[in-house]
Amino acid sequence: QESQAPLWERYADHGGIRFVINAEHPLVASLCTKLSSDDATSLRVLLDSISAALPVEMIYSDYSTHPREVSQTAADHDQALDRLRSLKQLLYGDGPGDPQAFLRIVLSTHLFDGQIEMTEKFIAEAFA
Amino acid sequence: QESQAPLWERYADHGGIRFVINAEHPLVASLCTKLSSDDATSLRVLLDSISAALPVEMIYSDYSTHPREVSQTAADHDQALDRLRSLKQLLYGDGPGDPQAFLRIVLSTHLFDGQIEMTEKFIAEAFA
Structure with a gap:
């Protein structure tokens, strides 16, 4: 059901394997368009830092x-x-928006895993 | 040398083990103060999504x-x-700033790993 592009992307090439935040994800793209040029640059550097600082060894160690x-x-x-309200506002402002696209984006955040009924109820009401 | 609080924090409690982006990190805190209330909320939801969507199984699988x-x-x-210029601008604007604190924050991003000489040269010049 999650056909939205994921927030994290895995790159594997001659330089090795890297996990990188998807800068094209609708949440990142929407927030960037709302910010000043300087703040959007800061956001991109912050996201690059979050990827670069990902503690892969610690994650491996705990998971193993x-x-x-x-x-x-x-x-x-x-x-x-x-x-959910904040995500809808970020993506569509006070415009109509697409409930199916919104659901896919919401699923890609994984913030509402295990709360799918509540999420669908919100969407049915908010996009009515 | 990295005594700055890290960008990622590991929580272990009765709910299990979680890796979460440190919302108190100076880069996150500085960016939040520059944004409108709505945009700062969006940024926090985005960071929570990036943590929630972290592909821990895939990272484990690749690393193993x-x-x-x-x-x-x-x-x-x-x-x-x-x-480096963008980070300095975000943290200190056109004010003086603390070169030692800046170095610690820069190290915590891991964006400049392997480029420490260039980083120290930039700091020596930019904070002169």
């Missing part, structure tokens, strides 16, 4: 010893509605 | 089969000076 305990999704029911 | 090939730092000499 405790695979079931490593879980990036901390379902946060209190924040979920606020986050 | 090709440990030497996984390398997040793609030294980019062409962009290095522009990135």
